[in-house]
Amino acid sequence: MLQRYSFNNETSFFQKLKSFDFVLLFCILIIGIISSFSMYSTDGGEFLYHTKSHIIRFSVFFIMMIFLSFINIRYWHATGYIFYFFILGLLIWASFFGITASGSQRWVNLYIINLQPSELMKIAIIICFAKFFHRVQLKNVNTLKNILFPIVILVIPIVLVISQPDLGTSILIAMSGLVVLWLSGVNIKYFVYSTLILIIAAPFVISFLKPYQKKRILTFFDPEKDPLGAGYQIIQSKIAVGSGGIMGKGFLKGTQSYLEFLPEKHTDFIFTLYSEEFGFIGSILLLILYAILILRIIVIGSSSRSFFGRLFCYGFAASLFIYISVNMCMVLGLLPIVGSPLPIMSYGGSSMLATMIGFALVMSTKIYSRQLII
Amino acid sequence: MISSGEDSNVRKLNTINRRMFIISAAKIIVFGGIITRLFNLQINQNKKYLTLSDKNRLREWKLPPIRGEFIDYFGNIVAGNSEVYQLHVIPEQIENFKNLMVRLKDILNLSPSEFSKLVKKKNSQKPWETLVISENLTWEQFSKINFFLHDLEGAKPVLSVVRDYPYKDSYTHILGYVSEASVKDLNENEKVKKNHVPGLRVGKSGLEKALENDLIGTNSIQRYEVNAYGKRINQIDHVEGINGKKVRLTIDTEVQKYANELMVGKAGSISAMDIYTGELIALHSSPTFDPNLFLYGIDSEEWKKIIKDPLKPLMNKSISGLYSPGSTIKPIVALSALENDVVSTKFKIYCTGKTEFYEQTYHCWKKKGHRSVNLREAIKQSCDTYFYEIARLLGVDRLNETAKKFGLGEKVFDNMFVEEKRGVVPSTKWKKEVIGENWYLGETLINGIGQGYIQTTPLQLCLMTAQLANGGFKIFPKLIIQRNQKTYEEIKYSIDKNLEEFKKVKKDSFIEKGTDFFNKFSKSNYPLFRNPENVKFVLDAMYGSTNEVFGTSYKSRFDDPKYRYAGKTGTAQVKRITEEQRELDLKTSQIPYEERDHALFVAFGPYKNPRYALSVFIEHGGSGSVAAAPIAKKLLKLIVDRHEVREKIRTSNLMDI
Structure with missing residues (x-):
């Protein structure tokens, strides 16, 4: 054990570089380039603010990701809880001193950037759970303490995020956490029970929702009811995607986005714009890229010797899958509209940062795949 | 201890892998669903959504048709069209309608009753339809409007044509007169309804009414690409309307x-x-x-x-x-x-x-x-x-x-x-x-x-x-x-x-x-x-x-x-x-x-x-x-x-x- 430990420590920089996962890097880069072009298109074919800052963010965070990849997975493991509590601290800060924008207090001002801690929490919760369940023996997973503790860890940020209010992100945090719980071997019956409870409690929960949130859910079931109000986004999004056809309307020729019929085209609805301009073929291509990305992360996870690395990779892959599915289903009118960005594609620094940290950890898992964590 | 630990680890590993496999299966199903949806929207229903998208971006503006003239036996115009200065507003394109109206009220000296009439009119028509603020600006008002135009966003001074009876009261009972089309006029005459734009004048009596179908002409249509806020981006085409028929009277x-x-x-x-x-x-x-x-x-x-x-x-x-x-x-x-x-x-x-x-x-x-x-x-x-x-x-x-x-x-x-x-x-x-x-x-x-x-x-x-x-x-x-x-x-x-x-x-x-x-x-x-x-x-x-x-x-x-x-x-x-x-x-x-x-x-x-x-x-x-x-x-x-x-x-x- 000791031998292996030292062996790993001695790997040279070039060996580390060589063990980088280039398929993953390639996928990230391609998606990054696609997203830059899409952003260029949202700016109406001009090199404007959104495009510039998106490319800068992507480049900076991509490079940062490569540097972070060299950090031993061990240290990630060691600082797992600290990372979680740091983000939690930021969340609490956001709740009290945060910047309010479009009716929601979700940003903290860090002098150089405005950070959205809830986005980072999506990754922090996975790291935290991975660390927690790394140690726990399978037979002990279903003990009261081992279930209660993660639930407390999960519920605190969710409550904070909901109170911002930001329903979309809180759902995504919850799903990221639950996925890791599921992977760790928590008994299926708990999931079944809680699902049942949720279904029963749903009417009560809905009664606590804010009017606009209720409206969104109602709109999902019948968008034509209020085509110029609540149903507008989803109708316009469907029109944009549908009018794209097989080959799309062509780069910079998406009338729906160009003439500003698409809402929030930089962020949540970036896929709509992409799909309008590049059509069915382009959309499938993007989906394949995402699929390879996720698959690659799973493969990396499965080759990790540590449960931490494995759990993280699996959890991150599953979360990515959830983010992508939720976003796409939302813009295609298959799910109600909740704020959820498309990883890498959407405009937004915090989301990009969180995703890149996730990739850095995955990459670190790959480089230090032989690393054992005691 | 170690072996049992190892054994436990293997079982844990298997659990994790098994559960990941289930998620992957779910992933394939969900991605499959998304692809099906994309296929349905982009290939099956492409035509429907293309029309919807065109409907979104293209908008037609109907211009008032030019009414046919009346000439007497010798060719003198007895009912013509004269040019007038008008002030138009398209409510949809204005951010603050109230502000603009208050400004215009000052500039044009509108009376409170005229003012409320205009507001009522605005509420009765569609937001992208032209609201005619004033149909006959004096030259003074027109130049005043042009002077203040920079802070009257959305107000458009235009040159338009209206009916003109040069012989005033001589021809009244033969020709009748025109006035703004009422709901009744629209319901009675299909052609009026078809060519109607806000402020359209139609014949109310005499030959103006009797020959309405010949006189009315057809709208010129301007088709514009508009953005989501109704702002015209560029003109796609312009269909010239047909002027109403010229009618020659037997009258001297x-x-x-x-x-x-x-x-x-x-x-x-x-x-x-x-x-x-x-x-x-x-x-x-x-x-x-x-x-x-x-x-x-x-x-x-x-x-x-x-x-x-x-x-x-x-x-x-x-x-x-x-x-x-x-x-x-x-x-x-x-x-x-x-x-x-x-x-x-x-x-x-x-x-x-x-x-x-x-x-x-x-x-x-x-x-x-x-x-x-x-x-x-x-x-x-x-x-x-x-x-x-x-x-x-x-x-x-x-x-x-x-x-x-x-x-x-x-x-x-x-x-x-x-x-x-x-x-x-x-x-x-x-x-x-x-x-x-x-x-x-x-x-x-x-x-x-x-x-x-x-x-x-x-x-x-x-x-x-x-x-x-x-x-x-x-x-x-x-x-x-x-x-x-x-x-x-x-x-x-x-x-x-x-x-x-x-x-x-x-x-x-x-x-x-x-x-x-x-x-x-x-x-x-x-x-x-x-x-x-x-x-x-x-x-x-x-x-x-x-x-x-x-x-x-x-x-x-x-x-x-x-x-x-x-x-x-x-x-x-x-x-x-x-x-x-x-x-x-x-x-x-x-x-x-x-x-x-x-x-x-x-x-x-x-x-x-x-x-x-x-x-x-x-x-x-x-x-x-x-x-x-x-x-x-x-x-x-x-x-x-x-x-x-x-x-x-x-x-x-x-x-x-």
Whole structure:
């Protein structure tokens, strides 16, 4: 054990570089380039603010990701809880001193950037759970303490995020956490029970929702009811995607986005714009890229010797899958509209940062795949 | 311990891997779902969403169609389109409508009621439809708006066209007027509905209404690409609308204007027409009003003034005013009596000034009586007693037949004008049906002098005179020159031919009658008589009435043979005159206005080769010979003077057609 430990420590920089996962890097880069072009298109074919800052963010965070990849997975493991509590601290800060924008207090001002801690929490919760369940023996997973503790860890940020209010992100945090719980071997019956409870409690929960949130859910079931109000986004999004056809309307020729019929085209609805301009073929291509990305992360996870690395990779892959599915289903009118960005594609620094940290950890898992964590 | 730990680790590993596998399976299903959805939206329903996307981005703007012009016989524009400065706003493109309106209110000095009217209008139309803030900016307002334009975002000063009536009140009753289309107009006329834009003017009366479908034209359409906020990004195409058809009237503006001048201050009507082509030279109803007032919605005070005027300016008296024809009907009574062989031209009566009939006294207008009169003298001097007698002999039903033939009691313009009235030419059957009583012989008597139930429009009297003057042939009055209409030469030819045919028939045999007989004549200008000599006789009597001593309109004669004309006066009683009043023999000015007689005069000229007929009607004007005949004289002179000019235009236009 000791031998292996030292062996790993001695790997040279070039060996580390060589063990980088280039398929993953390639996928990230391609998606990054696609997203830059899409952003260029949202700016109406001009090199404007959104495009510039998106490319800068992507480049900076991509490079940062490569540097972070060299950090031993061990240290990630060691600082797992600290990372979680740091983000939690930021969340609490956001709740009290945060910047309010479009009716929601979700940003903290860090002098150089405005950070959205809830986005980072999506990754922090996975790291935290991975660390927690790394140690726990399978037979002990279903003990009261081992279930209660993660639930407390999960519920605190969710409550904070909901109170911002930001329903979309809180759902995504919850799903990221639950996925890791599921992977760790928590008994299926708990999931079944809680699902049942949720279904029963749903009417009560809905009664606590804010009017606009209720409206969104109602709109999902019948968008034509209020085509110029609540149903507008989803109708316009469907029109944009549908009018794209097989080959799309062509780069910079998406009338729906160009003439500003698409809402929030930089962020949540970036896929709509992409799909309008590049059509069915382009959309499938993007989906394949995402699929390879996720698959690659799973493969990396499965080759990790540590449960931490494995759990993280699996959890991150599953979360990515959830983010992508939720976003796409939302813009295609298959799910109600909740704020959820498309990883890498959407405009937004915090989301990009969180995703890149996730990739850095995955990459670190790959480089230090032989690393054992005691 | 280690082994069990290892064992536990392996089991944990397996659990994790197994559960990840389940998630991967879910992933495939979900991604499959997304792809299916994409396929469905982008490939299956592509067409539907493409149309929706086009519907989103393309928007049409309909511009008001350009209304067809009216020109008179000589090509002068009598209803045109003039350019005006307007201020338009498209509410959808304005961020703060209220602010803009408040600013505009200051600049244009809008009154609070105008202001609230505009707000109401804005709320009633679609946000991308143009809201017309002001339809007729003065140059000062227009330049002021342009000066402040930089902070009046969304306000658009535009140059537009609106109806313009250069001759103001001269043409009012022929053309009618235009005003903003009401909901009723839209529902009544499909074409108006199709071409409607906010602020569209449509005809409300007269020819403007009757010819709406020809005049309206079609919208120009501008198709723009717009963004989500309705802002125009670029113009995709522009479809030029078709201008409304230009309509040429038969009216001579000079005569029409003169008719208007002659009737100033009087209520009544003047009609003049070509006795062959039926072209109306003038058609005027007095008092009149300026139709330009209605363009932008008449203000309430002007409207009150018009509507409360006792002389009824809104009514087109020429076609919808019903009056007793008085003595102007006598030529027809005489003709009817001759045609039906009731009397001969030599039939004489001794007029004592009144006649008794079933214990009722019927008076002649001349108290002393006309002494012994024959038919010609009776027409010439308008002897009532004589006509009581021949009416009695003729009977109301035979009179009815002749009168109807000559156009009395029938609409002159079929169904062109909604406001046109038919009038009444009574018969026994008519009274039974409409009033439900039997006909009394006494009523026949007063019918013979154009009193009683009989009611005609002034234009009908003009048509009657024209059809007598052309020798008794049917003509079709018209206001509009049409491409395929018969020329004067054609009509004259067919009338002459008909007349010749008549003589031939008469010479050959009297047996050939009935349908065969009438089939010989040209269909359009068929004869209205049985014997052309009868018509000739009546015309000669009318000549006497104007040009011989004791004729009722002798004072209004012309000595110059160029202008010499024939006419018949008429004085229609409005009220039954009591014995006392008859004794008093009041002058017109001494009687209250509402009780004064209507003055009428029908004439045709020049007598040698008659070409024009006219009727003058003056409501409560008093005696026909005093009030109406002098006006007719003046007008006829002008018409005859302008005959050459008119002929010149006509013959030169013949080439064009």
